[in-house]
Amino acid sequence: MGVQRGRDSRIRAPYRWTIVSLPPFQHLVDAHWRDVARLAHGLVGPVHADDVAQQAWTQALAAYPRLTHARNLRSWLLTITHRCAMDHHRTARRTSPHDDPSSLAGAPVVVPPDLPDGDLWRRVAALPERQRDAVLLRFVGDLDHRSVAAALGTSPGMSRRLVSDAMATLRLDLTDPEDPR
């Protein structure tokens, strides 16, 4: 008999949780910097995307050795990126003058006038904050609803709801592969 390694192995179970072998951080950077940058672009717009991505990587690097699991590091990175984007919006709201009406409409995303993808990003930026974040995490981040929910601090059901509402608002004709209806 070889070593038992299945999920139901009671002998091995404690080791599964205590021995974490994290890959060298450079591997994460090489594999995921594009995804992080793309999500940051979607969440805060092109003007601040670089700052937010940079901040996310710095935070991830600082926290990395304390990570207790190496499962789905990509989702972990995108969650940090989302948190940095929310911090960015919060700071932007605090510092923007209150007499400016645009500062009251959720978190403004700066979209330059000459985007190659036509109208889509203007419409995404105009979505309610939670819907925008959910739809970006789901499709630009390519996360499943469980990870989206974890990033947003909500339930997978709510994540589905936010994504489908967003898609309806965007009038995008598509069926979510995780959510066949």
Added chain:
Amino acid sequence: MTDPFAAFAPTLAGPPRLEPTDVSYVVDDTVVGRMLLAVRDDGRVLATAYAPDAEAEDRWLTRIAGSVSPRVLRHPAPTDAVRRALEAYLAGRARRVEVETDLALASDFQREVLTGLAASVGYGERTTYAVLARAVGHPGAARAVGTALGHNPLCVTLPCHRVLPASGGVGGYAGGPAAKEHLLALESRP
């Protein structure tokens, strides 16, 4: 299903610029082969190891991540000192690679063997596995000594190329026999 956001292809600024952290490394093409140079944040050298291909490189990096710190970044600047020292030695300008080393990647036995080696076999000298085994207090462990040297994380810096088989020839070497011959020839130049 087609990606609904396929049109979203923003111009990306490039990979993040991160400050050097626990371990910095660089892969350098030297005259003896492609080498991975890894340095701790305090400047001590963890590895000057042969990494002929990407898999070998990954193996070393995974080992560093597991036994030193997972915060490992590709950063040329912190490795400048070791790169220069290695270059000076390989050009024959220096008689040793003048760096402080850290044997965190070596096993206890390897540490014994490698420090014994560095202390007892000088520039241009040669020894055999059996003689070195006796010198470090493990007579009869010539093969174990050979294995320990074969996995030397600090090749060239800790001179495992000076150890030859008693039966003649140059024996095995992590960087290949040609690299070993090159180093021996370099050191026997007057």
